[in-house]
Amino acid sequence: xxxxxSGVRRAVEKLLDDELQIWRITKSTGSGTLNEVTGTLTxxxxxxxxxWSGLGAVVxxxxxxxxxxxxxxxxxxxxxxxxxxxIPLSAPSAMPDDMLFVSRSMRxxxxxxxxxxxxxxxxxxxxxxxxxxxxPLQ
Numbered sequence: 001x002x003x004x005x006s007g008v009r010r011a012v013e014k015l016l017d018d019e020l021q022i023w024r025i026t027k028s029t030g031s032g033t034l035n036e037v038t039g040t041l042t043x044x045x046x047x048x049x050x051x052w053s054g055l056g057a058v059v060x061x062x063x064x065x066x067x068x069x070x071x072x073x074x075x076x077x078x079x080x081x082x083x084x085x086x087i088p089l090s091a092p093s094a095m096p097d098d099m100l101f102v103s104r105s106m107r108x109x110x111x112x113x114x115x116x117x118x119x120x121x122x123x124x125x126x127x128x129x130x131x132x133x134x135x136p137l138q
Contacts, residue, residue: 013055013088013128018111019104020056020085022094022118023048051098056087058102058111058134083116083134084123094121094132 026049032041061084085100094100098118105111116134123133 017106021101022052024051085132086129
């Protein structure tokens with residue numbers, strides 16, 4: 001007899017209250033175009049496609065990374081990769097280098113408008129959510 005986890009999945013998905021979007025680069029136009037007359041480099045933009053939009057959660061991965069003291073001052077700063085995204089299993093699979101955009105966060109207003117690069121997509125899957133490792137872009 002198989003264990004039915006649909007009730008658990010529905011309960012956990014109700015806790016996911018951040019509005020997230022996953023964008024995928026569909027066409028890269030290169031690093032830029034050089035104007036040989038003026039010597040200026042014009043950056044070409046990548047074309048992005050919305051791969052998924054829905055509710056999820058962006059959470060800190062763990063404690064802040066400690067930084068060695070500088071002139072007697074001790075500070076803790078975020079490590080290079082400090083965030084995880086929890087997205088429902090019903091969302092399509094993300095890919096490394098996709099961009100995750102937080103359009104609204106109920107738990108942390110500072111996350112609203114932030115962009116992250118998806119670093120790893122296979123760090124964990126639970127009965128209700130998929131865990132994705134993020135790197136801040138801004």
